[in-house]
Amino acid sequence: MTDAAWGLLATMVGTALALLLGLRFLAPRGFTTFKRELGSFLFQPIGWIILVLLYLVRGYEVASLLQRAVFLPIDRDQFAALYLQTSSSSLMLILVPAILTMRCFAEERRTGSLEVLLTAPVKDHEVVLGKWAAALGFFVLLWLPGAVVLPILATGGYLDTQLNMASVLSGYLGIFLVGSLLLAAGCFASSLTDNQLLASLLSMMFAFGLLAGPGYLQPYLAPGSGSFLEAGASDGGEVVASAYDDLVVWLRDTVLVPVLRQVNIADHLGNWFFRGVLNTSHIVFYIGGSAFFLFLTTRSLEARRWK
Amino acid sequence: MIEVDHLSKRFGATLAVDDLSFRVARGEVVGFLGPNGAGKTTTIRVLAGYHSATSGAVRVAGHDVLTEPVEVRRNVGYLPENVPLYGDMRVVEYLRYRAELKGVPAAERKTAVERAMERCGVLEVRRKLVRHVSRGYRQRVGLADALVASPPVLILDEPTSGLDPNQRRRIKELVRELSEEHTILFSSHILAEVGEVSDRILLIDRGRLQADGTIDELLERAGGRTLRVEARAPAEELVGLLAEIDGCGPFRELADDGPFGVVEAGVEPEADPREACARRLQERGLLVRALALQLPTLESYFAEVTEGGAA
Numbered sequence: 043m044t045d046a047a048w049g050l051l052a053t054m055v056g057t058a059l060a061l062l063l064g065l066r067f068l069a070p071r072g073f074t075t076f077k078r079e080l081g082s083f084l085f086q087p088i089g090w091i092i093l094v095l096l097y098l099v100r101g102y103e104v105a106s107l108l109q110r111a112v113f114l115p116i117d118r119d120q121f122a123a124l125y126l127q128t129s130s131s132s133l134m135l136i137l138v139p140a141i142l143t144m145r146c147f148a149e150e151r152r153t154g155s156l157e158v159l160l161t162a163p164v165k166d167h168e169v170v171l172g173k174w175a176a177a178l179g180f181f182v183l184l185w186l187p188g189a190v191v192l193p194i195l196a197t198g199g200y201l202d203t204q205l206n207m208a209s210v211l212s213g214y215l216g217i218f219l220v221g222s223l224l225l226a227a228g229c230f231a232s233s234l235t236d237n238q239l240l241a242s243l244l245s246m247m248f249a250f251g252l253l254a255g256p257g258y259l260q261p262y263l264a265p266g267s268g269s270f271l272e273a274g275a276s277d278g279g280e281v282v283a284s285a286y287d288d289l290v291v292w293l294r295d296t297v298l299v300p301v302l303r304q305v306n307i308a309d310h311l312g313n314w315f316f317r318g319v320l321n322t323s324h325i326v327f328y329i330g331g332s333a334f335f336l337f338l339t340t341r342s343l344e345a346r347r348w349k
Numbered sequence: 350m351i352e353v354d355h356l357s358k359r360f361g362a363t364l365a366v367d368d369l370s371f372r373v374a375r376g377e378v379v380g381f382l383g384p385n386g387a388g389k390t391t392t393i394r395v396l397a398g399y400h401s402a403t404s405g406a407v408r409v410a411g412h413d414v415l416t417e418p419v420e421v422r423r424n425v426g427y428l429p430e431n432v433p434l435y436g437d438m439r440v441v442e443y444l445r446y447r448a449e450l451k452g453v454p455a456a457e458r459k460t461a462v463e464r465a466m467e468r469c470g471v472l473e474v475r476r477k478l479v480r481h482v483s484r485g486y487r488q489r490v491g492l493a494d495a496l497v498a499s500p501p502v503l504i505l506d507e508p509t510s511g512l513d514p515n516q517r518r519r520i521k522e523l524v525r526e527l528s529e530e531h532t533i534l535f536s537s538h539i540l541a542e543v544g545e546v547s548d549r550i551l552l553i554d555r556g557r558l559q560a561d562g563t564i565d566e567l568l569e570r571a572g573g574r575t576l577r578v579e580a581r582a583p584a585e586e587l588v589g590l591l592a593e594i595d596g597c598g599p600f601r602e603l604a605d606d607g608p609f610g611v612v613e614a615g616v617e618p619e620a621d622p623r624e625a626c627a628r629r630l631q632e633r634g635l636l637v638r639a640l641a642l643q644l645p646t647l648e649s650y651f652a653e654v655t656e657g658g659a660a
Contacts, residue, residue: 074449082437154433158494161397162450163423347401 047207054215058182065175071164075172076179083142083180092138093184096130100188103128108195122210123316125192126217135307136249138184139221142177143228144242147343151236166343170336174229181221189214209318216315219328220307224249226335233342256306263299350375350502350532351396356405357556358391365391367556368405375501378528380543380550381536384655388556389536390430393506396534397427410501423452426495426531430506432487436480440471440490443479444497451498461497469493469523485516492523503527505535509542521546540647554655568645574616576623579639580630584610590629596620609638616642 043051066073083089107124110116116124150156159169189210196205228245235241303309310324351373358366366388373379383389394400395407398418407414410424435443444462453461466472469489474482479490488508495503508524509517524533524546537543543550544564552560552567560567576597580587584602587610591597598615605611616622623640630637 071450071452074446078435078438078446082435086437153436154429154431155435157394157399157429158427158433159450161399161422161425161427161429162447163419163452164450165419347399 043207047211050208050211050215054211054218061175065171069165069168069171071162072168072172072175075164075169076175079173079176080179083176088141089180089184092141093187096134096138096184097187099130099133100128103130104191120317121205122192122213122318123312125210126213126316127312131217132253134184135217135220135224135253136246138181139177139224139228139249140231140242140245142180143174143225143232143245144238146173146177146229146232146241147339148232148236148238148241152238160343167336167340170229170233170339170343174226174332174336174339177225177229178218178222181225182218185214185217185221206318209316212318212320213311213316215320216311216324219315219325220311223328223331223335224252226332226339230335230339230342233339252305252307254308256302257308259302260299260306263294263302350377350410351534352406352408353392353396354406356392356395356407357403358388358395358400359403365556366395366402369553369556369558370405371551371558371561373532373534375532376528377549378524378533378535378547380547381534381553382540382543382550382651383536383538383553385538387554387655389538389553390506391556392553393427393504393534393536396504397425397429398422423498424500424502426498426500426503428488428491428495428503428505428508430510432491434479434487434490434494436478438479439476440479440482440486441466441475443490444493447494448497453498461499465493465497468496468526470519485512485519488512488516488520489523492520496527499530501532503531503533503535505533507537508535509537509539517542540651544647552651552654559654560650564647567647567650570650574618574645575643576614576616576626577639577641577643578612578614578626578630579606579609579637581608581636581638582610582633584612586610587612590633591626594622594625594629596622597626 062073065076104125107128111121147156150159160166192205192210196207224245227248228241231244231248232238232241234244304323304327310321310327313319314321314324351371353372354370356366356369357364369388369392381389381393391400395402395414396409398414398421401415409421412420412424414421435446438446441462444465445458448458448461449455466475469492471482471486471489471493474486474490479487482490488511492505492508495505505524509520512520521542524535527533528546535543535547547564549563550560550567551558560570562570578587578591582590584605588600588602591600591612591614596617597620598617601613603611603613614622621642623642627637627640630640
């Protein structure tokens with residue numbers, strides 16, 4: 043491992059510890075909630091069923107990747123990207139956060155235990171933080187076995203080059219950040235309804251939209267794409283048309299394109315994190331986005347008192 | 350300990366609680382009585398800090414529910430109506446978790462949980478999953494949860510609903526025991542229960558406070574005692590015979606039962622005209638089938654207030 047890899051590993055472990063310690067000392071009731079929720083993930087079959095199913099798929103994918111690596115030597119810098127960019131990864135990002143968080147508040151609301159929880163001397167944000175942190179903790183547990191396989195591949199002589207651990211770690215950092223955002227959004231979806239299915243569908247739609255949406259839309263926004271957002275696409279009167287065109291172009295170039303670029307999870311992961319390139323604006327986007335949804339969740343719980 | 354001033358709670362177009370005011374003093378056990386849908390649970394949820402009031406002020410243990418919700422909840426042990434608990438935890442785990450959530454220090458947690466389990470009689474199910482215990486135990490686990498942090502105020506919403514008579518008796522005994530150290534407000538629609546356990550009764554109906562007083566006070570308000578006479582003679586004749594007896598109020602003829610006339614009379618407080626009536630009837634040689642002094646019941650008062658008002 044290079045110095046950069048060690049540094050990144052230390053930063054990641056340090057961040058996780060800081061999150062836990064921060065919860066423990068700044069929001070002790072949140073930490074209690076975290077322990078209880080993580081326990082309920084660990085002692086219920088659903089998490090383990092997800093784990094088994096996903097690793098069946100993943101095992102198959104890794105095996106075929108390795109076979110390919112035997113015939114076509116893979117660039118050591120690219121291996122992490124290929125390893126993480128499999129279809130089971132998309133599944134784990136779209137389905138898993140939704141499944142982990144759908145119960146969060148919807149189930150408590152349905153059974154009425156939310157009343158017991160929120161009449162204990164806890165602040166709403168502590169409950170929200172605890173539940174989100176527990177889901178994130180279990181999410182990390184679900185990814186760990188895959189991460190453990192990598193050093194084995196790297197040292198076991200399965201590959202004819204060494205792994206670039208820095209890009210592997212930054213890939214996992216990306217997944218952690220994306221997971222944190224999607225889980226926060228899932229918590230929010232779950233706080234809106236008492237129907238778990240609805241909550242999970244909402245968060246799946248959100249995750250799918252962020253993963254696939256920008257990549258799908260971007261070709262239509264490129265200059266010369268010939269779409270309706272193209273200058274000159276309207277054939278109206280000349281003065282009106284040119285004003286309209288200016289507006290459209292302005293909207294496209296200063297609003298739509300930058301926003302889509304900023305929320306393009308697939309691009310962030312595939313072209314940046316998985317290749318070992320960290321971009322501060324991406325990291326800020328995920329942390330800020332998570333905080334935003336956790337804040338919305340707290341508000342949504344509070345709103346209940348006033349209805 | 351509990352001060353409620355002009356509390357109102359509106360859900361959309363329905364006014365669930367309408368200008369409710371009452372006080373509960375330290376160490377009192379107060380029964381919160383009313384028919385289903387009267388606004389008991391809504392009021393209790395405001396007290397427990399689950400709902401916010403639409404208007405009015407609520408203070409519990411000196412803290413305002415609106416501005417210091419966490420302080421209020423620290424002072425209140427709350428048992429909600431259907432006792433929703435986490436089914437996937439074991440009883441003892443659940444109570445430990447709740448104790449931690451309520452801020453019982455780690456060093457005292459174990460003792461606090463054991464004590465609460467012992468008081469509520471759930472020691473024998475401690476290792477069972479909450480979703481596997483019976484309704485009665487579930488209720489007691491909920492009660493143990495309310496007690497575990499020894500809050501000064503206990504608010505129990507329908508603690509005996511859905512229980513069999515034995516379980517009900519045990520809960521009542523427990524509430525009586527707890528009343529030595531806690532201020533208790535509990536709701537019920539079962540009159541006998543409230544009468545047995547509480548010092549004072551708050552009777553609410555359609556969101557409004559209809560009566561507030563000790564059981565004796567309420568009974569007094571419920572109207573006087575009555576004398577019921579059944580004898581083998583037409584009712585009018587009985588009324589004529591008994592009219593002059595001291596302490597008997599206005600007579601009411603009830604439907605004759607075959608050859609027996611049935612008459613009811615109001616009786617002045619402290620008076621007992623039974624002996625005089627019996628003598629009078631005996632003088633006439635009338636066969637007496639029943640002669641009974643009837644005390645007003647909480648039931649009749651309850652019906653009078655909650656239904657009489659509606660008519």
